[in-house]
Amino acid sequence: MDYRIMIIEDDRAVRRILAGIIENYDLGEVIAEAEDGDEAEKKLISLNPDIALIDLLLPKKDGIEVIKKVRARGLDTYFIMISQVEAQNMISKAYEAGIEFFIHKPVNATETVSVLSKVGEMIRLKRALEMIKETVSGTLNENGNKKEVRRTEKLDYILAELGILGDAGSEDIKVLIENYDVVKKNTANLQELYTFLKDYYEKAGIKKSSDIKAIEMRIRRAINKAMDNVALMGLEDYHGEQFMRYAPVLFDFKEVKKQMDFLRKKTQEGGKINMRKFLEGLAFLSKA
Numbered sequence: 001m002d003y004r005i006m007i008i009e010d011d012r013a014v015r016r017i018l019a020g021i022i023e024n025y026d027l028g029e030v031i032a033e034a035e036d037g038d039e040a041e042k043k044l045i046s047l048n049p050d051i052a053l054i055d056l057l058l059p060k061k062d063g064i065e066v067i068k069k070v071r072a073r074g075l076d077t078y079f080i081m082i083s084q085v086e087a088q089n090m091i092s093k094a095y096e097a098g099i100e101f102f103i104h105k106p107v108n109a110t111e112t113v114s115v116l117s118k119v120g121e122m123i124r125l126k127r128a129l130e131m132i133k134e135t136v137s138g139t140l141n142e143n144g145n146k147k148e149v150r151r152t153e154k155l156d157y158i159l160a161e162l163g164i165l166g167d168a169g170s171e172d173i174k175v176l177i178e179n180y181d182v183v184k185k186n187t188a189n190l191q192e193l194y195t196f197l198k199d200y201y202e203k204a205g206i207k208k209s210s211d212i213k214a215i216e217m218r219i220r221r222a223i224n225k226a227m228d229n230v231a232l233m234g235l236e237d238y239h240g241e242q243f244m245r246y247a248p249v250l251f252d253f254k255e256v257k258k259q260m261d262f263l264r265k266k267t268q269e270g271g272k273i274n275m276r277k278f279l280e281g282l283a284f285l286s287k288a
C-alpha cells in the first residue's frame with residue numbers, strides 16, 4: 001500500500017536522506033517537502049498526507065505548534081517527530097500535540113524504516129476497521145434506509161467470509177461472542193473460557209461434547225482454518241478489502257505473514273494464532 005508522505009525539515013541534507021530511505025525501502029511516496037513552519041502548515045492543510053515527518057525545531061513556527069494548528073483544522077495525518085532534543089518535557093509536549101513516534105537525529109535507515117513500518121501498520125488497521133464498519137454496520141431496508149444488523153447476522157457474515165461458518169468450532173465461537181460481555185468479565189484465562197462453554201452447554205441442555213479438551217480443539221481448528229483462509233486472501237491480493245479487513249484485527253499481522261510464507265513453502269513453520277485476540281477482534285467486528 002502506498003503512503004503519501006511529507007517531509008518537514010529545514011536541513012536540505014536531512015530531507016534528502018529521509019527521501020532516499022523512503023524510496024529505497026519502498027515505504028511510500030514523498031509528495032511534498034517544507035523547510036519552515038509556515039510553509040509546512042499550508043502544505044499539510046492543502047495536501048493532507050498520510051504521514052508527515054516533521055522536525056521539532058523549525059524556523060518561523062516549531063513542529064509542535066504546526067501539529068496543534070493542523071489538528072485543530074481536523075487533519076488526520078500521522079506525525080513522526082524528527083529531533084535530537086532529549087529533554088523529557090519537550091518530548092512529552094510533542095506526544096500531547098499528537099505525534100506517534102520519534103526519529104532521533106542523526107537520522108539512520110534502521111530506525112526510520114522501523115518507525116515508518118509501525119505507522120504503516122497503524123494506518124492499515126485504521127483503514128481495515130473503517131471498511132469493516134461500512135460493510136457490516138447495516139443493510140438497506142425496503143425504503144432504502146439503513147437498518148441495524150443483529151450481532152448474530154454479523155457473526156454469520158464474518159464467519160462465512162472467513163470460511164469457517166460450517167465448522168464445529170464456529171458454533172462454540174458464536175456462543176462466546178454472543179455472550180461476550182459475560183465471558184470477558186468472568187474468564188481470566190483460556191481454561192476458564194472453555195469451562196464457561198462447558199457449563200453453558202450443560203445448563204442449556206445442549207447435546208454437544210462438553211469435554212473441555214474437545215471444546216479447545218474445536219475452537220483451535222476453526223481459528224487456525226480462519227488464519228489459513230486469511231493468509232490465502234493475502235496471497236491472492238495483499239491489498240484486497242477482505243484481507244485488510246481481517247488480517248490485522250483478528251490476528252497478529254506478523255503471524256499472518258509467517259503463514260503466507262509457510263503456504264508459499266518458503267518456511268517450515270507457519271504463523272501462530274492468539275485465541276484471545278481473535279475473540280476480542282471478532283467481538284468488536286460483530287458489535288451491534
